[in-house]
Amino acid sequence: MMGCSSNYSLMVIIFLVYSSSSLLFISLEARKDSASAAAIEIHYHTLEISSLLPASVCTPYTKFKGSNKRQSTLEVLHQHGPCSRGPNNPSAATSPPPLLSEILSHDQIRVDKINARIKQTSYTKNQIKGKKVNLPVQSGRSLGSGNYIVTLGLGTPQKTLSLIFDTGSDLTWTQCQPCVKSCYQQQDPIFNPSDSTSYSNVSCNSPQCSQLSAATGNSPGCTNAATCVYGIQYGDQSFSVGFFSKDKLTIAPNEVFQDFLFGCGQNNQGLFGNTAGLLGLGRDKLSIISQTAQKYGKYFSYCLPSTSSSTGHLTLGKTGNSRNVKFTPFATNQQGSSFYFIDIVSISVGGRQLAISGSVFKAGGTIIDSGTVISRIPPTAYSALSGAFKKMMAKYKRAPAYSILDTCYDLSGYTSVTVPTVSFTFGGNVRVDLDPSGIIVAVGGSRVCLAFAGNSDDGDVGIFGNSQQKTLEVVYDVARGNLGFGSAGCK
Numbered sequence: 001m002m003g004c005s006s007n008y009s010l011m012v013i014i015f016l017v018y019s020s021s022s023l024l025f026i027s028l029e030a031r032k033d034s035a036s037a038a039a040i041e042i043h044y045h046t047l048e049i050s051s052l053l054p055a056s057v058c059t060p061y062t063k064f065k066g067s068n069k070r071q072s073t074l075e076v077l078h079q080h081g082p083c084s085r086g087p088n089n090p091s092a093a094t095s096p097p098p099l100l101s102e103i104l105s106h107d108q109i110r111v112d113k114i115n116a117r118i119k120q121t122s123y124t125k126n127q128i129k130g131k132k133v134n135l136p137v138q139s140g141r142s143l144g145s146g147n148y149i150v151t152l153g154l155g156t157p158q159k160t161l162s163l164i165f166d167t168g169s170d171l172t173w174t175q176c177q178p179c180v181k182s183c184y185q186q187q188d189p190i191f192n193p194s195d196s197t198s199y200s201n202v203s204c205n206s207p208q209c210s211q212l213s214a215a216t217g218n219s220p221g222c223t224n225a226a227t228c229v230y231g232i233q234y235g236d237q238s239f240s241v242g243f244f245s246k247d248k249l250t251i252a253p254n255e256v257f258q259d260f261l262f263g264c265g266q267n268n269q270g271l272f273g274n275t276a277g278l279l280g281l282g283r284d285k286l287s288i289i290s291q292t293a294q295k296y297g298k299y300f301s302y303c304l305p306s307t308s309s310s311t312g313h314l315t316l317g318k319t320g321n322s323r324n325v326k327f328t329p330f331a332t333n334q335q336g337s338s339f340y341f342i343d344i345v346s347i348s349v350g351g352r353q354l355a356i357s358g359s360v361f362k363a364g365g366t367i368i369d370s371g372t373v374i375s376r377i378p379p380t381a382y383s384a385l386s387g388a389f390k391k392m393m394a395k396y397k398r399a400p401a402y403s404i405l406d407t408c409y410d411l412s413g414y415t416s417v418t419v420p421t422v423s424f425t426f427g428g429n430v431r432v433d434l435d436p437s438g439i440i441v442a443v444g445g446s447r448v449c450l451a452f453a454g455n456s457d458d459g460d461v462g463i464f465g466n467s468q469q470k471t472l473e474v475v476y477d478v479a480r481g482n483l484g485f486g487s488a489g490c491k
Helices: 002-043 090-094 100-127 212-216 358-364 379-392
Strands: 044-048 073-078 148-154 159-166 173-175 228-233 239-252 255-269 277-280 299-303 312-316 326-329 340-342 344-349 366-368 375-377 397-399 408-410 416-420 422-426 430-433 440-442 447-450 452-454 462-464 473-477 482-486
Touching: 173 239, 212 228, 255 277, 326 430, 344 358, 344 379, 358 379, 375 379, 379 416, 379 447, 379 452
Parallel strands: 159 277, 173 255, 366 462, 375 452
Antiparallel strands: 044 416, 073 148, 073 312, 148 159, 148 239, 173 277, 228 239, 239 255, 299 312, 299 473, 326 482, 340 366, 344 422, 375 462, 397 408, 408 447, 422 430, 440 447, 473 482
């Protein structure tokens, strides 16, 4: 009986050990499955297709309202979205926005002109250093049509103006009365300098007048009354010509700048929507960043909303919301000095780094630009990005190319789509995960495309465009030579 009892006990112990091992095995397998599920969630985004389509109702982002809003924080609107349809802008409610194909066409013109401008600047510096050079008007500043606007005050008494803001431009200008030849239709009343007691023209022999060559790409003109005249033409043949002037600029009631230099345009044509002109955020001496440096320290940030039916912000000066911001140094490339050059180290798709040599990104360099809609990368890098994206999107039906976008899908019958994550790593090991709105773009009711395009040559400059910047807090510490990225700056 004792022997039987011992054998029984042994069998129980073996059973318990076996059971424990099984339970442990099951537990480990469960953890493994859970980890796999978590990995899938980390490396993919699942989103409603309807979220990619433009809405007809404005949904403002409220984080920067009231007490959370710094005085120098301006609300950012997409110029073709419902949020730009204010009470003073009845035409915007009836004027249809441009087709995406038109936006992409003008986007390509902007990219081509940026490349021409940078290459010509490089040639000028390297080949004809020390000589006076008059750049042709076609190599002047470039502008696309997929842009964002902010509202500022100008003059005494203050007049409200809605301006496109552009990191690829330096000179700030607005339409002015009288329109000597032509003015396009704008939302706000056209600025009349004769109504402002603080307005004055800049003379031809002033040092500020001579700075126009660098800021506009064209030599200034001079009237019989010795008034300085500026002229600027953009990549899509839009232009502005008028008096180079100064007046009081009002960011907020306690954020006022006397004698702000700007262009008072009396002959203006082009694709500026219903805006009053342009706000230049480039690095040149005439940009608003340089002119307000004493107060804001050449420091500004912005967040572009994920859709045209929401809002973002542009802030001049430092804020206390930069704890999650990681900084990458601006690249040492000085070609086209008003541009902001950055170094791309690598690109990852679905959590996997693509096998792209670092020399590919260095060949032409890369700029970050608020005015270019679709990011451009070297064709070698784009081929790797598109190839990896296609593999991870294999379950979806391919669709024909759309304009400059060649990796497209037909999502008929789907209400949601799962796309791989895409991230960029910049110099200093700064990794930036893109919002889904910066990975795919809807080009029709059920067709979406990868929101990237390849340049024609690896030697062309790469551009980190505004689609890929959506929802990111993008911080420009120009004085220290750093560019910062933070997540969830807006929605």
